Amino acid sequence: MRMVYEMARRTMSLLPHWSSRVSSVELNGTPFYFSTQEKHRGEEVPRVFRGNDGRCYSLLVCSSDTIRRAKFYAELKDKLLTNLPPECHLSPMCSFLPNIKDSLLKGYFLKDTSESSSPTERLLRDLTQRDPVLVCSYLRGETGGVWTQHLWSDGDNHTMQMPKDYYVVPAEAPEHHPSTLNIINSDVFYSFEEAYQVLEKCGDIIPEARAVLELLPSREEARRKPDFPVIVIEGLDATGKTTLTESLRDALGASLLRSPPHCLSPMRARFDREPPLIRRAFYALGNYITAVQIGQEGMKTPVIVDRFWHSTAAYAIATAVSGPVCNLPAEGSEVYCWPSDLLQPSLVVCLTLDPEERRRRLRDRGQGKTEEEQELDHNQLFRLKVEKAYQRISGPACVTVDASPPADLVLQQVLLLIRGKCHL
Ligand SMILES: Nc1ncnc2c1ncn2[C@@H]1O[C@H](COP(=O)(O)OP(=O)(O)O)[C@@H](O)[C@H]1O
């Protein structure tokens, strides 16, 4: 009974906006947009339905519990691929209010060309009863050329307080790409408190989250500005951060720290397997632990830091935003702002490297890589998005340094920058 109530409540909460919502279905990386309207006014059929002879469904993950939503979305694809008939084709889908923050719902569009609708519909009905998911089916009108959308209520396949026929019509691409709408506090956290709350809510399902919470400093400690300069070195894997940070430590008699800090190493692999919401909260909190260490060491010596908040934000934004680099939030967007409660370094240097040379260094090093780093290798677009996001982060901005010269020359160049900026 409680579940029915919850389903009704979340469905109803969507209704006032339902007709303003736009859906996007991604086919081979290209988004196709459509919306719904009560009356058929003879508009053309959206591209995603054109020439379609299969049955179509949409599934949107929908719960006010953000942890449940993130966890279920991460499981949904496997669940569908394992249980649906092989004639079903899945495409990523989302629904959103154009250019309205936090309005994004993610899910899948399903085209079923199998002979019988029963196995698919049985599975979808089960999902609506047990899981935080809204299912719609789409029917082609008898005269052809018109498609209607039906929102399923749980189990009984009735439309819920919705006009019987909702016609699907093509929609314009929005100004802001839908994948940018939910970045704040889902992918990037702008305060200790916001990231803390995510891990606190996970304590019951992820024991490592409790271990992380126990290591956290107080809110004030992470902002304390040390006497000595703090220099952060950023860049993609194998651009030479370790080499440079160790040389800087020796040349300047500095302390060398990193984010995530060593004390989080035992928990890291677990969080790397979690969905973005939880994984990114973990890395965000790692920066606050490192900030406290910087505050302490920086009272005695200059501090060099191997990765900090630029990495946390840039990787998170590049993963969250699908499609080409132009889909990233524009320069000056609030998503690139530094958290107000996190210590700001004196200088951030970002090492850049020609992709071919970076691959060569990776090969020579021959180490295992995180899945994300392997993705960077294969996916040129992702690499470009990380680099672009690095450049757009403000307060402090990063200074780009070409890391292709020999290591001692890169060191000399960065020492010059440090002496110019930090009076060392
Ligand atoms: N300036 C450089 N020129 C040539 N090789 C370099 C240079 N800097 C680092 N390397 C080599 O490239 C590889 C990756 O460097 P590393 O410092 O481990 O990068 P990161 O810490 O950014 O992953 C290592 O094998 C290192 O010896």
Ligand SMILES: Nc1ccn([C@@H]2O[C@H](COP(=O)(O)OP(=O)(O)O)[C@@H](O)[C@H]2O)c(=O)n1
């Ligand atoms: N401060 C940081 C550091 C790393 N990270 C994440 O950790 C990954 C890279 O860390 P890494 O330790 O493998 O990188 P390297 O230091 O080996 O170059 C990135 O994929 C980021 O998602 C982060 O979010 N915030």
